[in-house]
Amino acid sequence: MKKIIIRFLFIVFLTIFTSVVYLSTVGIQTNRLNNQIVTSLKDFNKDLEIELKKIKIVLDPFKLQINAKTIGSNFKINDKTIEIESIKTQISINSFIKNNFSIKNLDISTKSLEINNLISFIRNFKNTPELYLLEKILKKGYLISDISLEFDENGRIKNNYKIRGFVKNCNISLLNKYVVNEIDTIFDITHNNTILK
Numbered sequence: 001m002k003k004i005i006i007r008f009l010f011i012v013f014l015t016i017f018t019s020v021v022y023l024s025t026v027g028i029q030t031n032r033l034n035n036q037i038v039t040s041l042k043d044f045n046k047d048l049e050i051e052l053k054k055i056k057i058v059l060d061p062f063k064l065q066i067n068a069k070t071i072g073s074n075f076k077i078n079d080k081t082i083e084i085e086s087i088k089t090q091i092s093i094n095s096f097i098k099n100n101f102s103i104k105n106l107d108i109s110t111k112s113l114e115i116n117n118l119i120s121f122i123r124n125f126k127n128t129p130e131l132y133l134l135e136k137i138l139k140k141g142y143l144i145s146d147i148s149l150e151f152d153e154n155g156r157i158k159n160n161y162k163i164r165g166f167v168k169n170c171n172i173s174l175l176n177k178y179v180v181n182e183i184d185t186i187f188d189i190t191h192n193n194t195i196l197k
Helices: 002-025 034-041 093-097 115-123 129-137
Strands: 028-030 049-051 055-060 065-077 080-092 105-110 138-150 162-174 178-189 194-196
Touching (some): 080 093, 080 115, 115 129, 115 138, 129 138, 129 162
Antiparallel strands (some): 028 055, 055 065, 065 080, 080 105, 105 138, 138 162, 178 194
């Protein structure tokens, strides 16, 4: 009888250990988190359409959290589309098990975007005179950025966001008289500060 109990406990332990190792290294793909991410991002604008691929979740047993990542998503609003390289987030295991999980943070990396398309896309959220002027003076160029967002308990974005990236081959035309070609710059934007290099 003791041998049966020991074998049973050994099999249970081995199964749990193998599952944890598999989930920590390989992970699984699911659509279960898609609605949560879409809901958090729709706080920006209700007209925003988000196409998410399957999300890969990997267990982090030391931090008791799940790391979730999706690759190749698209954001659409009106006729403008922004291609996203990846979206990452972390979710506590406790809230995941209780099916009460909420996203605390999102890390978004973009693909190479045409700068004028990006400005037109942003103007759908916040149409300011500055963005209109920027759209008129920037003639071409590409931008890649990494965006880090944190959410409060109500799902609103906190003011500690960070946007980092670079602009490549940007052309600026002022009053169709002064033209500056092929500008490359690195930017770092926070709530109260913008740094260009």
